[in-house]
Amino acid sequence: MATVLSVSGSPSATSRTARLLRHLDARLRAQGHEVVPLDVRTLPADALLGADFRHPAIVEAIALFDRADGVVIGTPVYKAAYSGLLKSLLDLLPQYGLGGKTVLPLATGGTTAHVLAIDYALRPVLSSMGAAHIVQGWFTLDKDLAVADDGSLTVAPGPAEALARVVDRFSEALDSRTALLAAAG
Numbered sequence: 001m002a003t004v005l006s007v008s009g010s011p012s013a014t015s016r017t018a019r020l021l022r023h024l025d026a027r028l029r030a031q032g033h034e035v036v037p038l039d040v041r042t043l044p045a046d047a048l049l050g051a052d053f054r055h056p057a058i059v060e061a062i063a064l065f066d067r068a069d070g071v072v073i074g075t076p077v078y079k080a081a082y083s084g085l086l087k088s089l090l091d092l093l094p095q096y097g098l099g100g101k102t103v104l105p106l107a108t109g110g111t112t113a114h115v116l117a118i119d120y121a122l123r124p125v126l127s128s129m130g131a132a133h134i135v136q137g138w139f140t141l142d143k144d145l146a147v148a149d150d151g152s153l154t155v156a157p158g159p160a161e162a163l164a165r166v167v168d169r170f171s172e173a174l175d176s177r178t179a180l181l182a183a184a185g
Contacts, residue, residue, distance in 0.1 A: 001032050002178045005068035008039045009075035009086025015041075016145040017108045019153040021074040024106075024167050028072075031171045038064055040089045048088040058092055065093060070102040070174040073126065077109035077139075081121040096130035102177050104170040105137035108145065115139040135173050138166040 006025050008018035025035040047055035075082040105122045118137040144156040
């Protein structure tokens with residue numbers, strides 16, 4: 001069983017991005033993974049913006065990355081890039097803070113014009129941070145995510161099937177890497 005850190009880079013308390021991550025977390029748990037959610041918006045703004053590496057919340061967030069075998073990074077797309085909130089956290093991680101990790105980048109946005117934000121904005125940063133394997137990411141349109149009054153999320157059928165395949169590939173890559181490391185250790 002691998003440990004997955006599921007990171008939401010959305011600044012919104014009612015974020016479709018965060019709800020999508022929590023929805024996908026359930027699929028990963030059903031596949032036997034331990035999933036630890038992290039909503040970056042819950043970290044102290046002064047510590048994030050002031051680059052306070054010693055703040056207890058930042059120290060704990062960095063420890064969560066260290067302990068994870070895999071990381072799911074979810075972000076809304078703003079102005080053709082991932083969120084500034086996510087950027088502020090990534091800037092506080094060590095240079096190779098994703099070293100040895102399997103990473104799944106996910107993004108949400110209002111138009112398909114933002115679909116390349118994963119490959120042209122987020123993927124290079126994740127790669128520079130030493131991710132061992134960045135699986136194919138996925139972009140979901142906001143219109144394909146419906147939030148019910150109780151807060152539950154429904155994903156439109158086509159995107160739901162595609163997301164399931166993406167998450168399953170991430171899970172398989174994570175299992176393969178975990179097995180390889182166990183055999184070597």
